[in-house]
Amino acid sequence: MTLAGYDHLLAAGRRLQWDDAAVDLRADAAAWPALDPALAARVTALVAGFCVAEVAVAAHLHPFGPAAGNPSAAACFALQAQDERRHARFFARAAAEVLGIDPDTGARAFAAPGVLALFETDLPALADRLAAGDAALPEAVGLYHLVLEGIVFAIGQEALLDTLTVAGVLPGVRDGLARVQGDERWHVGLGVMCLQDAGGTAEAGDVATLAARAAAAWGPDVATPERVERALAVHARRLTVLARAGAAAR
Template identity: 30%
Template sequence: MSDPVIRRTTREDFVASSDPALQEAADRGDVNLLSYRELYHLWERQQWSVQDIDFSQDRIDWNERISPEERFQRMYGLSSFFLGEQRVTAELAPIMRAAPSEDMRIFLSTQIADEGRHVAFFDRFYHEVGVLEADDLQERLAESENHVNPKFRELFDEMLHERVDRLAREPEDLETMVEAVTIYHMVLEGMLALTGQHFIIEYNEQQGTLPGFVEGFSNVARDEHRHVAFGSRFLREMAERDERYRTAITRTLELVAPIAEDVLRPHWYEEGMPLFGYSISEVRAFALKALERRLKAIGLVAVG
């Protein structure tokens, strides 16, 4: 992969989000971010249904075409997403409540609905394809815990959760709100989710496997671009409002980004081993390029 810029992101429905990572002009600091009301209208136009996805071929692929060893390797990414969606669904309500404008709260309400739908998507995929033997959602989530590394829990269950708990107690604390959005939208969704989605979807398309999953996961990725576009706009506004918020963004990224990079690396990974056909350095470059574009749009990285 000669250039980590997202090839998939030329899709019109992805680009419509205004996520800076999808705009080459962001390299020059020239980016147009949608307003919160425009992002809400985009959400109305980009609805999809978990129940409409056909997983019949996916069940055949998972049980008959994909080897046990590869299924084990795939479980790291799948479990990280399944658990990650559940975690962020639970954490988003205090962020929504703390948002300083009604337009922000309306959009974040749609994001809560999105995150819940993402959990339902993974639960239906796991159940109908036979990924795990567990009988219900709670058991499938518990069994998935065996497939993620400790850095995942540190990022979601400690760093994000601590700030969200603080916001729940003090919703007027805008500095904590900035830290929470930096972790949630820039790192968890922007660095981790959209990077993993890109490579997992592309690998399945190349291998001709899991067509139902690819369809649904592409819808999930489209939602995530819209969420990250919200985070980019919010953080740009806050960085322009007060220097202490700019400092909060950079401080949080310096603390959290190294842990996020460790989450990108599965616990069973050995140096030189390809991840979905790519090296870990290529996966890392992809994530960092997208983050750089978003930071330029926020006004935190020098252009040129």
């Protein structure tokens, strides 16, 4: 499997651009007070987790472009950073306008501890190492794109969309979330392309050691065995592609 080039990904990312301020959350805000308390608590934990996570990924992507050493790849990382800032604004709106919590000061109290650890400890530490030249781009991409976006975000997004769809509530949040998912697909594709260009290096395989912890980051109510199995199966397929790329390069 060989992915299309960076310019193709860049064009795809540009076509997906959307306005987070245009997502209508008025019906969601009106319906929120009448939601079942258990449902509201579940949605709150997920939205709060995304508030924390999206702020973190937007803040810590900046060393990736300079480390890429490829103008087209750097342009992709720059567009991804723009996407991540938009996602952070959308989830902040959902928290403030629908859930009634402050996304800056209140979200951490509702977010899962595993999510906080990955996005507030592991990600900043690796981004700092990348910026200082103490980590290689494949290692950073492996954590950021394959683990955090490809596993943690995938499980949380699926859980939130499933919850809202089954309950038939919060159409604005559903709309915005579906748009976020579209962006994340090309982001993960960017990560796989970077690792493939690096020849499926050892750092790519090393991220497998983080996968199980990442999959469980949301807690058992969200990270159900079925969702974890699906996310890890996709993760394993990506690592297989990268291993083959590495073998071919040698």
